[in-house]
Amino acid sequence: MTIREQRMDIAVGSSHVCATIVAPETLLPGILFVHGWGGSQERYLERARVIAELGCVCLTFDLSGHAATSLRFETVTREHNLQDLLAAYDTLIAQPNVDPAQIAVVGSSYGGYLAAIATSLRPVQCLALRVPALYVDSGWEIPKLQLRKEQNLEAYRETIIAAEANRALLACSQFGGDVLLVQSEFDHRIPPAVISNYREACVQARSLTYRLMRGADHGLTDESKSQAYTALLSTWLREMVFDIRRRAGG
Amino acid sequence: MTIREQRMDIAVGSSHVCATIVAPETLLPGILFVHGWGGSQERYLERARVIAELGCVCLTFDLSGHAATSLRFETVTREHNLQDLLAAYDTLIAQPNVDPAQIAVVGSSYGGYLAAIATSLRPVQCLALRVPALYVDSGWEIPKLQLRKEQNLEAYRETIIAAEANRALLACSQFGGDVLLVQSEFDHRIPPAVISNYREACVQARSLTYRLMRGADHGLTDESKSQAYTALLSTWLREMVFDIRRRAGG
Numbered sequence: 001m002t003i004r005e006q007r008m009d010i011a012v013g014s015s016h017v018c019a020t021i022v023a024p025e026t027l028l029p030g031i032l033f034v035h036g037w038g039g040s041q042e043r044y045l046e047r048a049r050v051i052a053e054l055g056c057v058c059l060t061f062d063l064s065g066h067a068a069t070s071l072r073f074e075t076v077t078r079e080h081n082l083q084d085l086l087a088a089y090d091t092l093i094a095q096p097n098v099d100p101a102q103i104a105v106v107g108s109s110y111g112g113y114l115a116a117i118a119t120s121l122r123p124v125q126c127l128a129l130r131v132p133a134l135y136v137d138s139g140w141e142i143p144k145l146q147l148r149k150e151q152n153l154e155a156y157r158e159t160i161i162a163a164e165a166n167r168a169l170l171a172c173s174q175f176g177g178d179v180l181l182v183q184s185e186f187d188h189r190i191p192p193a194v195i196s197n198y199r200e201a202c203v204q205a206r207s208l209t210y211r212l213m214r215g216a217d218h219g220l221t222d223e224s225k226s227q228a229y230t231a232l233l234s235t236w237l238r239e240m241v242f243d244i245r246r247r248a249g250g
Numbered sequence: 251m252t253i254r255e256q257r258m259d260i261a262v263g264s265s266h267v268c269a270t271i272v273a274p275e276t277l278l279p280g281i282l283f284v285h286g287w288g289g290s291q292e293r294y295l296e297r298a299r300v301i302a303e304l305g306c307v308c309l310t311f312d313l314s315g316h317a318a319t320s321l322r323f324e325t326v327t328r329e330h331n332l333q334d335l336l337a338a339y340d341t342l343i344a345q346p347n348v349d350p351a352q353i354a355v356v357g358s359s360y361g362g363y364l365a366a367i368a369t370s371l372r373p374v375q376c377l378a379l380r381v382p383a384l385y386v387d388s389g390w391e392i393p394k395l396q397l398r399k400e401q402n403l404e405a406y407r408e409t410i411i412a413a414e415a416n417r418a419l420l421a422c423s424q425f426g427g428d429v430l431l432v433q434s435e436f437d438h439r440i441p442p443a444v445i446s447n448y449r450e451a452c453v454q455a456r457s458l459t460y461r462l463m464r465g466a467d468h469g470l471t472d473e474s475k476s477q478a479y480t481a482l483l484s485t486w487l488r489e490m491v492f493d494i495r496r497r498a499g500g
Contacts, residue, residue, distance in 0.1 A: 003302045005295075010311065012330075012337045018318055019311035019338055020291060022298040026276045026347045041270060045255075048272040052253045061260065061269035068268055080262075087262040088269055096346035097276045 027099035029241045030092045033060045034085055036109030036219075037133075037144065040067040047230045054238055056104075059092040063111070065144070075143050078114070078135070082121075085114050089122050101125070104237060109133045109190065109218065110144070113168050116198070120171040126240045127172075128180040128233060131190045131218055132198055137167050157194050163201040172201035178240045179205040182229065184216040209236055277349035279491045280342045283310045284335055286359030286469075287383075287394065290317040297480045304488055306354075309342040313361070315394070325393050328364070328385070332371075335364050339372050351375070354487060359383045359440065359468065360394070363418050366448070370421040376490045377422075378430040378483060381440045381468055382448055387417050407444045413451040422451035428493075429455040430486045432479065434466040459486055 002025040009016040031051055033044040041060035048058035062068065064084050065076030072080075085105075093100040104126035107115030112132030119127055136151040147153060163173035172179070179202045183195045202208050211232060213225060220226040252275040259266040281301055283294040291310035298308035312318065314334050315326030322330075335355075343350040354376035357365030362382030369377055386401040397403060413423035422429070429452050433445045452458050461482060463475060470476040 003299060005299075008341070010334075010337045010341050012314065012333050015314065015319070017311050017314060017334045017338065018291070019309055019341065020295060020298070021307065021309055021342075021345065022295065022302045023307035023345070023347065024278065024302055024305055026278065028274065028276065041268070045270060045272065048270070049253060049255075052272045052274055055274055057271065057273035059269055059271055061267050064262065064265065064267060069265070083262050084260075084267045087260045088267065091258070091260050091269065092271075095271065095273070097273065 026097055027102075028097055029056045029102035029104060029237075030095065030098040030100075031056045031058045031237065032085075032089055032092050032103065032105045032115075033058065034088075034105065034107035034111030034115050035060075035063060035066070036107075036111045038066070039108070039111070042067075047233065050230050050234055051237060054234065054241065056237065056241065057092070057095055057098045059088055061088045074145050076145075077141055078144055078147075079140055081110075081144065082114055082117060085118050086121060089118065102241065104128065104240070106130075106233065107132065116168040116171050116175075118171075119175045119177070120167075124175070124177055126178045126180070126237070127175060128182070128236065129198060130182040130229060131184050131187055132168070132181075132194070133190060134161070134166065134168060134194045134197065137165075157191050159193065161197045163203075166197075169197055169201040172198060172205075173203055175202065176204050176206055178207045178209075178243075180209045180233070180236045181211070182232065183210070183212045184218055184220070184225075185212060185214050186216065187218045189218045207240075276347055277352075278347050279306045279352035279354065279487075280345065280348040280350075281306045281308045281487065282335075282339055282342050282353065282355045282365075283308065284338075284355065284357035284361030284365050285310075285313060285316070286357075286361045288316070289358070289361070292317075297483065300480050300484055301487060304484065304491065306487065306491065307342070307345055307348045309338055311338045324395050326395075327391055328394055328397075329390055331360075331394065332364055332367060335368050336371060339368065352491065354378065354490065356380075356483065357382065366418040366421050366425075368421075369425045369427070370417075374425070375427045376430070376487070377425060377427060378432070378486065379448060380432040380479065381434050381437055382418070382431075382444070383440060384411070384416065384418060384444045384447065387415075407441050409443065411447045413453075416447075419447055419451040422448060422455075423453055425452065426454050426456055428457045428490045429459065430483070431458065431460045432482065433460070433462045434468055434470070434475075435462060435464050436466065437468045439468045457490075 106128040112129035163169040216225040355365040356378040358380040362379035413419040466475040
């Protein structure tokens with residue numbers, strides 16, 4: 001256990017007394033989970049419980065247009081959901097036992113796309129992207145649901161895209177933390193070219209961990225694959241959290 | 251590890267998203283150390299480090315009139331020092347990782363006397379008194395240094411005193427938490443009658459642990475006795491802390 005000592009003056013009336021706090025270090029890493037389009041936080045709760053057991057504070061949330069606000073499914077935009085993510089981030093780092101210098105964002109598909117962009121707007125040390133989606137930058141204010149048709153996404157996702165030409169890839173190219181990138185072998189939504197674009201973008205990452213999940217589909221509908229991803233994420237976070245603490249001299 | 255889950259709404263613009271925090275419980279017991287007359291927090295730091303290793307947040311402090319403020323040694327009153335103690339208590343419970351429902355106050359000699367009184371002014375779950383001193387209630391505002399002469403303390407401390415007749419004993423008689431009372435066999439300042447008065451006063455204590463330290467003097471000047479007290483305190487606190495957590499369903 002790491003014990004910290006902190007000298008302080010305590011005011012007593014017009015004078016003060018000298019005091020010392022001797023206490024175990026209990027600030028923990030914070031992990032923010034961002035679900036994909038059509039998902040909800042419920043799917044991440046089991047995963048969050050496993051990660052919390054590592055000694056992390058986890059936050060899951062429902063993106064606008066999902067779960068209780070599903071009436072807005074057809075009108076919600078990327079900007080709305082990005083604001084959701086940032087509000088969730090701000091709530092996570094405001095928890096009294098969270099170390100703001102140890103934040104990981106974990107996103108799948110559309111949630112991975114948003115998570116990548118968030119690294120350009122908030123301090124993030126670790127970024128886990130499972131089958132991250134990719135969209136054209138334009139039309140930022142039109143409903144997310146219309147993007148597939150409006151942006152001819154199937155073709156877009158088969159092309160090689162330079163980091164400067166896409167907001168999410170640009171954020172990845174400027175991200176200096178640790179990256180986990182997970183691909184599914186049988187992914188009918190996110191073709192290998194998208195994963196390659198993300199991987200190529202991470203030129204400044206402190207570490208890059210790329211894994212292909214054999215036999216897995218986009219949504220990890222097979223429960224054993226879902227558990228395998230939780231194990232993979234858990235192993236990676238454990239390594240990264242200990243690494244961050246070691247760098248911080250903890 | 252105890253994991254807590256907390257549902258919450260996070261405001262985003264004029265709307266909100268539903269979120270869940272999944273986190274290890276990291277609120278720790280707080281332990282306040284109160285040194286005796288003529289002492290200083292330095293003597294308690296080693297002890298505080300041992301107790302912190304149990305998973306407790308410890309606070310030591312210098313009473314007014316001691317260490318940096320020793321110029322006031324001759325003028326400081328019991329009221330001044332009681333206010334010091336209360337300010338230190340308030341600082342301890344304000345630490346973000348301290349559970350205000352798990353506070354122990356540990357005092358020796360004059361510090362034990364003040365600690366006993368503090369239980370009537372602040373919520374305390376565990377009270378450890380080593381060779382607690384006793385003073386007459388009157389003259390509350392005269393300098394502490396004059397009490398021995400003014401109050402004929404040597405005679406006072408050989409008498410049987412009813413709890414209602416003394417502020418510290420009255421506080422003990424109304425204290426419903428766990429009490430540790432430690433006597434030194436060769437104590438030339440605090441005769442056995444004082445310890446008996448304290449012990450008799452603790453009629454409502456949830457638990458009472460009385461120990462006589464064989465061969466020990468008032469100030470535990472023998473290093474092995476000092477270490478033995480640290481071990482005794484550590485064992486008692488460990489039992490009490492786990493007991494408080496069990497009662498809280500932790």
